[in-house]
Amino acid sequence: MAERSSVLYPSDISKSPQTEDCTTSNRVFAKNYSSPLLLEEALANSEEAFQFASKALFLRVPRVVSYCKDRLLINFEYMEGWQTITSLIRDYHFLSATTEELRRTFRLVGRALAEYHSASGKIHGDFDSTNVLFKPNEPRICLIDFSRPDFANSSDYCRGSIYRDLALFLVHLRVKYPPHQLHFAFRAMNRTLSKEFLLGYFEVSETKYEFDKLQAEFRACLKIDYLARTFMIRFLSASTIFSIEDLTQ
Ligand SMILES: Nc1ncnc2c1ncn2[C@@H]1O[C@H](COP(=O)(O)OP(=O)(O)O)[C@@H](O)[C@H]1O
Numbered sequence: 001m002a003e004r005s006s007v008l009y010p011s012d013i014s015k016s017p018q019t020e021d022c023t024t025s026n027r028v029f030a031k032n033y034s035s036p037l038l039l040e041e042a043l044a045n046s047e048e049a050f051q052f053a054s055k056a057l058f059l060r061v062p063r064v065v066s067y068c069k070d071r072l073l074i075n076f077e078y079m080e081g082w083q084t085i086t087s088l089i090r091d092y093h094f095l096s097a098t099t100e101e102l103r104r105t106f107r108l109v110g111r112a113l114a115e116y117h118s119a120s121g122k123i124h125g126d127f128d129s130t131n132v133l134f135k136p137n138e139p140r141i142c143l144i145d146f147s148r149p150d151f152a153n154s155s156d157y158c159r160g161s162i163y164r165d166l167a168l169f170l171v172h173l174r175v176k177y178p179p180h181q182l183h184f185a186f187r188a189m190n191r192t193l194s195k196e197f198l199l200g201y202f203e204v205s206e207t208k209y210e211f212d213k214l215q216a217e218f219r220a221c222l223k224i225d226y227l228a229r230t231f232m233i234r235f236l237s238a239s240t241i242f243s244i245e246d247l248t249q
């Protein structure tokens with residue numbers, strides 16, 4: 001829970017003695033929103049998620065350090081040393097992670113997501129690999145960016161099927177490789193890691209795995225505008241990269 005004493009309210013942001021503590025001594029991740037409504041949604045979801053994470057085993061969420069509604073700004077705790085899953089899947093050769101470490105990380109991502117779903121009764125709604133952070137040797141996964149994704153036009157984005165989050169993450173493991181790194185998308189490791197992610201999720205979740213639902217959401221995700229325009233989906237949607245038949249169980 002954000003400590004109320006460190007939250008800056010619009011009326012006192014310029015004169016509060018907390019201002020310096022919050023913004024200079026402790027490093028923060030400052031994020032701007034394009035409207036008051038989007039800020040409100042992100043603030044409520046982020047503070048709630050932080051509460052859930054404080055009772056969770058595998059889930060971590062950055063604390064809201066302060067915010068200013070007038071400036072449409074939220075300052076989050078800076079996650080020092082944490083990296084996105086995107087950096088891991090694209091560059092893992094260069095990060096010297098062992099296969100065992102990679103498998104463990106993806107299993108943890110699944111477990112952390114299952115904890116978030118069951119504690120919140122909601123989905124994340126933009127569960128892509130840039131919104132999931134890991135840190136070597138940490139037993140938790142950090143979820144960030146509880147704001148409405150650009151492709152959603154109502155606050156319903158966090159009310160969908162759990163398979164939406166699972167599928168979006170799996171799609172992200174397969175897209176956004178620049179053409180010169182296409183070989184990364186075809187590697188067997190992507191499949192192994194997809195399986196670890198699902199295993200982790202259904203180890204912790206009380207729901208039963210239903211492949212048909214995953215496949216339906218996976219197909220729907222391939223049609224989301226910003227993804228459909230990627231090189232991978234435009235030119236390779238019929239290729240084995242986007243077949244998930246091996247994830248039936
Ligand atoms: N609290 C944080 N600490 C450290 N880095 C962060 C934090 N929040 C976000 N980031 C980094 O900034 C990137 C973009 O942040 P995000 O909140 O996802 O914004 P966007 O709405 O642009 O997707 C993330 O992918 C991550 O690399």
Ligand SMILES: [Mg+2]
Pocket residue numbers: 130131145
């Ligand atoms: Mg994001």
